[in-house]
Amino acid sequence: MEDSKLVVEGVLDGQQHLILVAYHSVKALESTTILSPDMRRNIADLCVELSKMIGLDEGDVEDNKEIEDRLASARDVIMNLHSNHSRIWDSGPAMVLEYLKAIDEVRILAQSLESVVVKKSRKLRGILDQAQTTQQMAMVRLQEELVHILYQNKQCFEHEYVSLPVCEEGSVYEESITSNDENSVENASRRESSGTENEEYLMDLVHPDMIPRIKSIAKTMFDSGYDQEFCLAFVNFWRETMAEYLAVLNIKRQRIADVLAMEWKCLNSRIRKWRRAMRAFFGVYLASAKRLFDQVLGEYDDTSSICLAEASKASVLCLLDFGQAVALLPHRPEWLYCLLNMYDDLVSLIPNLETLYPQETGLDITFEFHELLVRLGDSAKTTSMGFGNYIASCSSGALSANGGIHPLTRYTVNYMICFADYGDSLNSLLEDDNAAADHLRSFTSLLEANLERKSNSHQDPALKQIFLMNNMHYMVQRVMSSKMRTYLGDDWIREHICKYRNHAMCYERTTWNSLLPLPCDDGKTGKATLKARCNAFYTAFEDLYRSQTGWRVPDPDLREELRISASKTVIPAYRRFVRSISDAIGDKHIKYTEQDLENYILDLLEGTPKSLNHLRRR
Numbered sequence: 001m002e003d004s005k006l007v008v009e010g011v012l013d014g015q016q017h018l019i020l021v022a023y024h025s026v027k028a029l030e031s032t033t034i035l036s037p038d039m040r041r042n043i044a045d046l047c048v049e050l051s052k053m054i055g056l057d058e059g060d061v062e063d064n065k066e067i068e069d070r071l072a073s074a075r076d077v078i079m080n081l082h083s084n085h086s087r088i089w090d091s092g093p094a095m096v097l098e099y100l101k102a103i104d105e106v107r108i109l110a111q112s113l114e115s116v117v118v119k120k121s122r123k124l125r126g127i128l129d130q131a132q133t134t135q136q137m138a139m140v141r142l143q144e145e146l147v148h149i150l151y152q153n154k155q156c157f158e159h160e161y162v163s164l165p166v167c168e169e170g171s172v173y174e175e176s177i178t179s180n181d182e183n184s185v186e187n188a189s190r191r192e193s194s195g196t197e198n199e200e201y202l203m204d205l206v207h208p209d210m211i212p213r214i215k216s217i218a219k220t221m222f223d224s225g226y227d228q229e230f231c232l233a234f235v236n237f238w239r240e241t242m243a244e245y246l247a248v249l250n251i252k253r254q255r256i257a258d259v260l261a262m263e264w265k266c267l268n269s270r271i272r273k274w275r276r277a278m279r280a281f282f283g284v285y286l287a288s289a290k291r292l293f294d295q296v297l298g299e300y301d302d303t304s305s306i307c308l309a310e311a312s313k314a315s316v317l318c319l320l321d322f323g324q325a326v327a328l329l330p331h332r333p334e335w336l337y338c339l340l341n342m343y344d345d346l347v348s349l350i351p352n353l354e355t356l357y358p359q360e361t362g363l364d365i366t367f368e369f370h371e372l373l374v375r376l377g378d379s380a381k382t383t384s385m386g387f388g389n390y391i392a393s394c395s396s397g398a399l400s401a402n403g404g405i406h407p408l409t410r411y412t413v414n415y416m417i418c419f420a421d422y423g424d425s426l427n428s429l430l431e432d433d434n435a436a437a438d439h440l441r442s443f444t445s446l447l448e449a450n451l452e453r454k455s456n457s458h459q460d461p462a463l464k465q466i467f468l469m470n471n472m473h474y475m476v477q478r479v480m481s482s483k484m485r486t487y488l489g490d491d492w493i494r495e496h497i498c499k500y501r502n503h504a505m506c507y508e509r510t511t512w513n514s515l516l517p518l519p520c521d522d523g524k525t526g527k528a529t530l531k532a533r534c535n536a537f538y539t540a541f542e543d544l545y546r547s548q549t550g551w552r553v554p555d556p557d558l559r560e561e562l563r564i565s566a567s568k569t570v571i572p573a574y575r576r577f578v579r580s581i582s583d584a585i586g587d588k589h590i591k592y593t594e595q596d597l598e599n600y601i602l603d604l605l606e607g608t609p610k611s612l613n614h615l616r617r618r
Contacts, residue, residue, distance in 0.1 A: 552607030
């Protein structure tokens with residue numbers, strides 16, 4: 001064991017001897033007069049490195065005076081530039097180069113002196129203190145120069161980047177349960193754009209010409225061991241700038257309680273702003289920031305990603321906090337599509353998130369992001385599953401006296417159209433490829449059952465059939481013209497076409513079966529009876545006219561079908577009756593012609609009550 005130790009020490013002594021020989025050889029070369037200034041500088045630096053390797057103390061280091069002179073020269077350059085130039089990088093490339101060389105000289109001398117045993121010499125200790133003080137002053141100034149360059153050359157986002165497109169039309173969740181506005185109904189069926197087409201936009205956050213300046217400051221500070229100071233100044237600047245950008249996007253930090261207390265219109269507006277801000281901030285601004293951070297700090301391992309995470313953390317968490325507050329809202333049906341829009345936006349931004357914060361960087365941000373994604377998904381699931389209960393139990397919305405489409409029908413169908421638009425997202429959330437279709441079938445069944453109950457409020461059996469026919473027809477038409485058709489299928493459509501046609505037939509039977517027996521003559525009836533039947537028919541028809549002109553069938557084609565069917569049923573029967581009784585009781589008892597009746601039938605189901613009582617007898 002002792003022999004091995006002696007061998008090792010002998011090897012080390014031999015290596016130190018060779019290095020010492022090299023040191024003196026280089027010192028001898030340094031004294032020659034044919035060297036250029038740069039070569040002489042490089043040789044001096046090599047002497048310093050060799051002195052570190054052999055651990056020379058102050059007695060072994062030659063030319064201490066030269067080190068002191070070099071330090072004084074570099075210090076003078078630095079101090080003069082500090083005193084005579086308010087902004088060094090505004091003084092021209094030559095001055096900047098001289099300044100950085102002087103800082104580099106101080107760094108090399110300080111590192112050399114730190115490697116030499118100087119505790120025994122106050123003089124060398126004093127030189128080292130001067131070097132470190134000068135270096136610290138220079139680092140402080142570099143921080144100031146960095147911040148000045150950033151402030152002076154910061155680029156503002158163009159309007160096209162700030163105003164990323166978001167569909168602004170009304171949504172089903174904005175429509176009142178009592179709304180009858182067809183335009184808003186049509187608009188409600190359009191899903192809002194995700195805006196992912198804008199994710200590839202990048203812009204220069206600072207003027208491109210400034211990147212080399214910022215990188216030179218970064219290199220000098222990192223080489224000098226002031227990497228943390230550089231990163232602190234760089235991160236602080238961009239943290240403030242990102243907060244300012246959120247303000248441009250109309251985003252401000254809000255308490256959860258304030259969000260929960262917002263009125264719906266205000267909250268919906270905030271959510272739209274939030275969605276724009278998320279896409280602009282992640283898809284454009286942070287992507288642009290990452291490019292800048294990589295340009296400046298990319299060569300220093302994961303420093304770029306760490307700094308970006310620190311700079312963006314406060315702004316990103318501010319955005320995510322709002323989303324967390326929305327996820328806590330009560331699970332009202334009309335909020336489902338806000339939740340799904342927000343959820344889909346987050347899903348679309350996951351690739352951006354992974355690019356911005358790779359591996360272990362930005363753990364707080366990625367955790368909060370995915371936590372919000374889960375909460376929004378859970379809220380959307382709960383809300384979607386609760387809509388069926390809402391349909392079944394909804395008693396709001398006055399029953400129209402004209403048998404028109406009930407507000408609940410409009411609301412539910414519009415809701416279902418949007419539901420179908422989000423079918424893929426819902427299937428994914430509910431982990432079932434048939435979930436959207438199953439929910440839609442359930443919704444239609446629950447709606448039909450509710451409408452059936454509501455129809456009993458109509459005292460007139462014919463009006464009840466008009467009400468059910470109108471609502472069923474509306475459902476079928478909207479299903480056929482939307483994505484719901486994909487989920488419900490053609491069999492559902494055929495089944496419900498049969499249903500509303502059956503209601504139409506029931507209406508016709510109920511309406512005309514009580515009227516048609518009146519204009520009837522078997523040839524054996526007396527004049528008095530014929531007159532009574534004639535008057536009873538006219539009275540019944542006038543009552544029917546007065547009531548059914550006020551009833552409404554909104555669809556013009558369906559309304560026309562019912563009128564044609566009524567004419568085919570009533571007019572031939574009336575024609576036969578008039579012909580059979582005209583000789584018996586005379587024309588003076590014939591109040592209306594066939595053409596009169598046909599015209600009056602055309603007035604039916606328009607929704608505008610009219611009366612025939614004012615008309616003279618014909």
